[in-house]
Amino acid sequence: SSAGVERSFRIVITDVIALVEEIQKEEPLITASCKEHVICLVQRLQEKLGEQEDHKFYLFKVLRAHILPLTNVAFNKSGSRFITGSYDRTCKVWDTASGEELHTLEGHKNVVYAIAFNNPYGDKIATGSFDKTCKLWSTETGKCYHTFRGHTAEIVCLSFNLQSTLVATGSMDTTAKLWDIEKGEVVFTLRGHSAEIVALSFNTTGDRIITGSFDCTVGVWDVVTGRMLHILIGHRGEISSAQFNWDCSLIVTGSMDKTCMVRKLRMH
Incomplete structure (x- = not known):
């Protein structure tokens, strides 16, 4: 029945200052100087959510985005912009509120498969393609930097x-590469997997990166040296996803073996 699909939730009003102080303990990017701003944002969110008791998802817009199937989508941090990648070899930048197409990022010679904003800033976009290249773009102008x-x-x-x-970037060539955004140059090539790399994730401090591979393992790498620190085994099927949690104490991995593993990092 439709009742089983539509779910509502109740907003519980809490002590905003206490909530922000609790968040601040866990979030390294929230400094004392921006605490008041965060308090203000939480208060505004409470006011907005408190306008009605029940909230439901509903269809907002349908965009005829590309002439061929889409591969991936991504939002910027604020949600004001989103991007779509496609088999038509382009990435499009959209205004979320209006549904207006702002830019078409053209230049790849094959499917645009992997896409991302440089959140939390959101002023740059990266696109990874089956043409074996990655391009860096300006969100504002659509210009290709590198x-x-x-x-x-x-x-x-x-x-x-x-x-x-x-x-x-992670590739079907079994390697990952780290690229300098400013210089447009490769910093390190991460070699160590014996099959395709299909997932990767930086930790929040930026000194570690993990790579998930079809060889059923996850590599943990030192970003400063490009050296593999650990190889995580245990899955019996190809890795499909890998992520750090926010405080970098855990790594979670998903696999084609129908399992998910959560690993606790040992701090030295």
């Missing part, structure tokens, strides 16, 4: 570090 070349097979995953100084 084309990163070096992979010998399709790029299927990518990620910015939180500091927005590096973008990492």
Whole structure:
């Protein structure tokens, strides 16, 4: 029945200052100087959510985005912009509120598969393609800053570090590469997997990156040296996803073996 699909939730009003202080303990980016701003944002959120008791998801817009199927979508941090990648070899930038297409990012010679904003800033976009290249773009103008070349097979995953100084790409060539955003140059090539790399994730401090591979393992790497620190085994099928939690104490991995593993990092 429709009642089983539509779910509502109740907003519980809590002590905003106490809530922000609790968040501040866990979030390294929330400093004392921006605490008041965060309190203000939480208060505004409470006011907005408190306008009605029940909230439901509903269809907002349907956009005829591309002439061929889409591959991936991504929001910027504020949600004001989102991007779509497609088999038509383009990435499009959209205004969320109006549904207006702002830019079409053209230049790839094959499927645009992996896409991301450099959140939390959101002023840059990276696109990874089956043409073996990654491109870096301006969100505001749609201009291409750099084309990163070096992979010998399709790029299927990518990620910015939180500091927005590096973008990492994972490829079907069994390697990942770290690229300097400012210089447009490769910093390290991460070699150690025996099969395709399909997932990667930086930690929040930017000194570690994990790579998930079809060889059923997850690599933990030192971003400063490019050296593999650990190889995590245990899955019996290809890795499909890998992520750090926010405080970098845990790594979670998903696999084609139908299991998910949560691993606790040992701090030295």
